Amino acid sequence: MYTFADRRGTSLTLRPEGTASVVRAYIERRLYDLPLQKIFYTGPMFRYERPQKGRYRQFHQLGAEVLGDGNPRAEAEMLEMLTRYISRLGIKDASLQINSLGCNECRPGYRETLYSFLLDNKDGLCTDCLRRMEFNPLRALDCKIKGCIEVTAEAPSIVDSLCTECDGHFKAVGEALTMLKVSYEVNPRMVRGLDYYTKTTFEIVSSGLGSQNTVAAGGRYDGLVKELGGPDTPCFGFAIGLERLVMLLKEADVLRPAPLVVFIPLGAEAEASAAALIPGLRDKGLKVIEDFSAATLKKRMKKADKLGASFTVILGEDEIREGVAAVKDMRSATQEKVPFDTLYERLSRCD
Ligand SMILES: [Zn+2]
Ligand SMILES: [Zn+2]
Known part of the structure; x- marks a missing residue:
């Protein structure tokens, strides 16, 4: 996170993403009393890490969240909207990948299974993964280093470790997407950097930007509202990085200025x-x-x-x-x- 001291020495942190802010507003303003809890936002976000292609220290995100609805169909509805939006913009090669990260019931078991697998194969892992596997072994599935990709190709899949509830939910998301004619792929290697995610996660990827190919990403985060002091609330949402989106549009040659x-x-x-x-x-x-x-x-x-x-x-x-x-x-x-x-x-x- 981008944290610094101001002139009086007060420590300030610039927001890295919008979901936590939405949840705070949801709790403080009691938005759960509203009949419809669908929220969108857009604005500048900040990261401190070294900027790469299409990544800036100050960047802009567009995001949407549906709060208070745990129905798999609410996820499919949002994903349909998102894929339609991206294709309407003119990005034709985008595809939807989904995964389930399970819940507090089933994820710990999978973590253990994956941890032992990584331990058995630790010679092939990069130093980052060796360090990360101690507190979040799932991140190894996400690693872009060739050796790690090879090792984890054989790793047990989280989709096979889901509890009955998560498994049923994940299947229902797939069925709802099919009903809406949204094509998707299950990618059991896809994990999220933030640990508040539960059940469904997804990414919309495009081949346009080389290895940095995520256009939009998000998922379900059923535990976050409660964790931040609100009522137990199921939530689902996504964010799009606007600078990367613009880069993709330029590459797709659809961002032509009007004559x-x-x-x-x-x-x-x-x-x-x-x-x-x-x-x-x-x-x-x-x-x-x-x-x-x-x-x-x-x-x-x-x-x-x-x-x-x-x-x-x-x-x-x-x-x-x-x-x-x-x-x-x-x-x-x-x-x-x-x-x-x-x-x-x-x-x-x-x-
Ligand atoms: Zn579960
Ligand atoms: Zn690695």
Whole structure:
């Protein structure tokens, strides 16, 4: 965590994630009295560790939580929303992986089993895993070091150690996802760094960012509200790192800025036409700059070029009379007459 002393020596810690804050608000503001307890948040978060590709010390997360609902279908509903959101953004290669981390009944047993397995195979583990296995052996399943991946490939699976309750819950999540036509894969190696997670955990992974491939992650954390002093409340949620999401969108080439259009009206009548046309185009998402100057057309075209315009729209007397605009594609330097009512279609087509 990013912890430092302020000028008076008071120790401050910047929040590393949003879930604990949501839970605090939930308890302090008695949000459990609300009929619907679905919450989303977005904001800056902080980490102290050395930044890597797509990771910053100050980053932004978007997250959502459903509180007070332990039904597996509530999880599937949220996962359906999340996968739909990610695919709508244009990330096509994302896939959903789910796992169960069990509960206080069954996880300790699995920990023991895994610990003995790791102890028997400790020669193949990295120093991090050797250290971590003493207090959280599950983290070895998560290790990205080749030797550890090889060793743990043979490790007993947590999915086989679940108690009846967790096993039934996990199967029900799978069935609910299938009902919603959300495809998923069970990945028994997926664990979470935070130990408040119980039962279902998940990640949405994309091959876009090399080894740093998690787009969104989350899971069930049924014990946290009670641990922080609230009523016993089942919870499920996720978080998305926005900087990484933006990187993926850039890689997928879906984050293209809207083409810039520069309007060049010639004369008062043309200015009135420009005024009538521009707001509608901006409404539809085009970036439009109007050149108000009275300079020569040549100078105004030059300026539009400097601004990086994809198109210039020249409105002269002849054009107005015909109800058309002279649209110049600045890259190909071709010009064509486009009727006012198809102007948006032409300008939004940037080829
Ligand atoms: Zn269990
Ligand atoms: Zn390791």
